Structures are given as structure tokens and as C-alpha cells.
Amino acid sequence: MSVLETRGLSAGYGKKVIAAAVNIAARRGQMVALLGPNGTGKTTLLATLAGLLRPLAGTVLVNGRDFASYSRLEMARQVAVVLTDRIEPGLLTAYDVVASGRYPHTDLFQRLGPADRQQIRRTMAWVSVESLTDRPFGQLSDGEKQKVLLARALVQEPQLILLDEPTGFLDPRNRMEFMSLLARLTRERGLTVLLSLHDVELALKYCQWVLLIRDGRIMAEGLAELVLTAANLRRLYGLAGTDYNELLGTWEMANDRPPELFVVGGGGSGTALYRLLTKYGYGLGSGVLHRNDLDYQAGRSMGIRLIAEEPFEPIGAAALAAARTELASAKAVLDAGFPVGSANRPNLDLIRDSLHSGKKVFSLRPAPESEGLYGAPAAAISHCGDLLELVERLNKFRDEMGE
Numbered sequence: 001m002s003v004l005e006t007r008g009l010s011a012g013y014g015k016k017v018i019a020a021a022v023n024i025a026a027r028r029g030q031m032v033a034l035l036g037p038n039g040t041g042k043t044t045l046l047a048t049l050a051g052l053l054r055p056l057a058g059t060v061l062v063n064g065r066d067f068a069s070y071s072r073l074e075m076a077r078q079v080a081v082v083l084t085d086r087i088e089p090g091l092l093t094a095y096d097v098v099a100s101g102r103y104p105h106t107d108l109f110q111r112l113g114p115a116d117r118q119q120i121r122r123t124m125a126w127v128s129v130e131s132l133t134d135r136p137f138g139q140l141s142d143g144e145k146q147k148v149l150l151a152r153a154l155v156q157e158p159q160l161i162l163l164d165e166p167t168g169f170l171d172p173r174n175r176m177e178f179m180s181l182l183a184r185l186t187r188e189r190g191l192t193v194l195l196s197l198h199d200v201e202l203a204l205k206y207c208q209w210v211l212l213i214r215d216g217r218i219m220a221e222g223l224a225e226l227v228l229t230a231a232n233l234r235r236l237y238g239l240a241g242t243d244y245n246e247l248l249g250t251w252e253m254a255n256d257r258p259p260e261l262f263v264v265g266g267g268g269s270g271t272a273l274y275r276l277l278t279k280y281g282y283g284l285g286s287g288v289l290h291r292n293d294l295d296y297q298a299g300r301s302m303g304i305r306l307i308a309e310e311p312f313e314p315i316g317a318a319a320l321a322a323a324r325t326e327l328a329s330a331k332a333v334l335d336a337g338f339p340v341g342s343a344n345r346p347n348l349d350l351i352r353d354s355l356h357s358g359k360k361v362f363s364l365r366p367a368p369e370s371e372g373l374y375g376a377p378a379a380a381i382s383h384c385g386d387l388l389e390l391v392e393r394l395n396k397f398r399d400e401m402g403e
């Protein structure tokens with residue numbers, strides 16, 4: 001059975017419907033991400049699921065029972081909610097804020113017993129906020145507040161936690177730790193977590209299930225690996241570029257300039273170059289890359305013109321000819337310092353041809369290695385010790401070419 005289920009749910013304010021026809025189900029022990037553009041209704045939906053807003057239509061079922069029929073206390077034992085802007089801390093310390101989450105388990109006078117206090121301390125240690133115990137909540141940093149609020153939700157010992165964009169203020173380490181902690185809670189304690197996120201990579205890597213919400217409607221839902229496709233994300237966020245890579249789970253800056261430099265890469269040697277040169281405004285072509293190469297994946301997401309070969313096949317005559325044509329119109333060629341093996345050896349011919357025809361060649365290989373690969377003509381190569389030297393030389397070359 002689903003811990004949380006909605007049937008024909010509409011959420012909004014007064015008569016204004018923000019999200020409609022929402023039918024979702026969150027299973028026990030799952031991390032479910034809610035993704036969608038700003039202002040699309042994620043917070044409104046979460047607040048409705050938490051019982052903070054009344055549904056405008058439809059029902060919310062928690063453990064198979066209409067949530068509207070729960071008493072406040074029963075609700076609090078089932079569902080905890082972390083919405084940062086809803087707390088008015090006054091002079092409360094971090095400890096007080098965490099302790100306030102314990103009320104569903106205290107007596108009539110809301111007195112904390114030794115077991116409650118132990119639970120609070122243990123949870124604060126678990127979320128790594130014990131050092132903040134006596135600090136006024138209002139004076140904490142945004143990331144610290146976020147962690148304290150998670151601790152408060154956890155001491156409530158709910159079955160379901162709803163969180164609104166909980167990682168926005170966290171640094172990378174805290175973001176990973178926060179998500180790992182939630183993942184552990186779902187695995188080890190069967191907790192269900194529904195959280196809104198703007199970070200697609202986190203959703204892909206930590207959440208089993210994702211809901212895409214656009215214009216107040218569920219646009220798609222399912223396994224993260226199946227739903228977080230470049231096409232869905234382009235539609236969800238109204239993106240024009242080809243900048244999300246579903247295999248890597250990363251975004252890339254689009255390079256939409258006509259190719260002026262040709263990068264001979266492969267084996268991951270080209271990816272940093274593509275990023276660097278895109279930021280410096282160079283149009284790029286690259287090849288010959290195997291379709292299973294990291295460079296191919298990165299280049300494809302950036303919209304770089306790529307000449308490709310089938311995975312694990314030696315580079316064939318057709319791909320090589322296509323690369324030669326592309327290369328002929330480039331102003332310069334870059335040897336990314338790719339590792340050379342039996343499948344990609346023909347790429348060396350691209351550099352040899354360029355040297356032979358007098359085209360400018362820049363390289364990230366050590367000069368002696370180039371000499372070994374290309375012989376005496378390697379003397380004409382502009383060898384660069386690192387990416388910084390390369391980009392400086394390229395910029396100079398571009399200036400000299402009158403761009």
C-alpha cells in the first residue's frame with residue numbers, strides 16, 4: 001500500500017487552483033522527487049499534502065485513510081514537513097526548535113521525558129547539528145537552519161517527510177550528506193520522503209521515483225532513470241538547447257557557434273577542452289569519437305559537431321573521411337593528447353595531415369611524445385603545458401587571425 005496517495009487532488013489558494021488532477025502514490029521506503037520550474041505549484045502541493053492547506057478538490061490518503069479525517073496529533077505522528085519559511089523562531093535555540101518536533105509523543109502538558117531528550121540529542125548528533133544546540137535558531141546560517149529543521153522532522157518519528165527544496169542552501173558536502181541521510185532513513189527505517197528539488201542530478205542519483213510538474217499538472221512520473229530524459233527536461237523547463245545528458249546526469253553549456261577549431265580527442269581527453277573553449281566562445285568540431293566515449297557524451301550534450309564511430313569498432317574510412325572534410329574548414333586543429341590504441345590509431349592521421357597541409361596545430365601532449373607519434377613534422381606543433389597556456393595561445397591566434 002502507498003503511504004501517500006492523492007486522488008484527483010486540486011491545490012491552491014481560495015478559489016485559485018494552482019495544481020489540478022494530481023494523482024500520485026508514494027510507496028513506503030521511497031525517495032520521491034518533485035521537479036518543475038519556478039512557480040509551478042510544488043510548494044502549494046506539498047503544503048496541501050502536509051495538511052497546511054485544504055485541498056480545493058479531491059482527496060489525500062495517508063496509509064489508505066483520508067487525511068482530512070486525522071486529528072492534528074494523528075497527522076503529526078504520520079507526516080512531518082520541512083518548509084523553511086514557515087518557522088517563527090523568536091528566541092528559540094536550535095535545541096528548542098528540534099524539541100518542538102517531539103510534541104506528538106509527549107504528554108498532555110507537552111513535557112519532555114528523559115527518553116524524549118535522549119532522542120532529541122541522538123537525532124541532533126545524527127544530523128550533525130549538536131554543536132548548534134544552544135545557538136539562537138534565528139542566527140543560524142540558511143544551511144544550518146535546514147539541518148536543524150530536518151532534525152525536528154526526524155524527532156517527530158513520522159512515516160512520511162515532506163521537504164520543500166531542502167538542499168538549495170547547502171554546500172556540496174552538506175547536500176550529499178543530507179541526501180544520503182534521507183536515503184539511509186528510507187532504506188533502514190522504511191521512511192518515505194517526498195521532496196521538491198531544482199537539482200536534477202540529485203533527483204537522478206538519490207531518488208527512486210520522480211514526478212515532473214509543469215503548469216500545475218503532473219507531466220510525467222516514474223523511475224528516475226526513465227523519466228529524467230533530455231526530452232522530458234527540455235519540455236519541463238522549456239529549454240531550447242541540447243544541454244542535459246541523461247547518461248551522465250549533468251548539464252552542459254550549449255555551444256551553438258559554427259565550428260572553427262577541430263579537436264582530435266577521445267578517451268575523455270576532449271571533455272575539459274570542450275567546456276573551456278565553449279566558455280571562451282569558440283565554435284568546435286571534434287572526432288573521430290567512439291559513441292561510447294565520454295567525450296562523445298559531453299560533446300553531444302553541448303551541441304558540438306561530432307564525427308563518430310560505432311562502439312568498439314576501429315575507426316573506419318567513412319568516419320575518417322568525414323573528419324577530414326570537417327577539419328579542412330577549421331582554422332586550427334587541437335590534439336587533446338588522447339590515448340592511442342588499436343581502435344583509434346587512424347586519428348593520428350588527422351594530425352599528420354594537418355601538419356602536412358600547413359594547418360596550425362596546438363597540442364596538449366608533451367613534445368617528445370608528439371615527436372614519437374608524428375616524427376619530424378611535430379616540430380611545427382604548438383605544444384602547450386596545460387589548459388591555461390592553450391587558451392592563452394589560442395586567444396592570441398584568434399586575435400592574429402583578425403577575429
Ligand SMILES: Nc1ncnc2c1ncn2[C@@H]1O[C@H](COP(=O)(O)OP(=O)(O)OP(=O)(O)O)[C@@H](O)[C@H]1O
Nearest residue numbers: 013016018036037038039040041042043044045165
Ligand atoms: N498565498 C498565496 N496566495 C495566492 N497565490 C499564491 C500564494 N502562494 C503562492 N502563490 C502562487 O502559486 C503559484 C505556485 O507557487 P508555488 O510556490 O507553489 O510554486 P513552486 O513550484 O514551489 O515554485 P518555486 O520553484 O519557485 O519554489 C505561484 O504563481 C505563486 O505566485
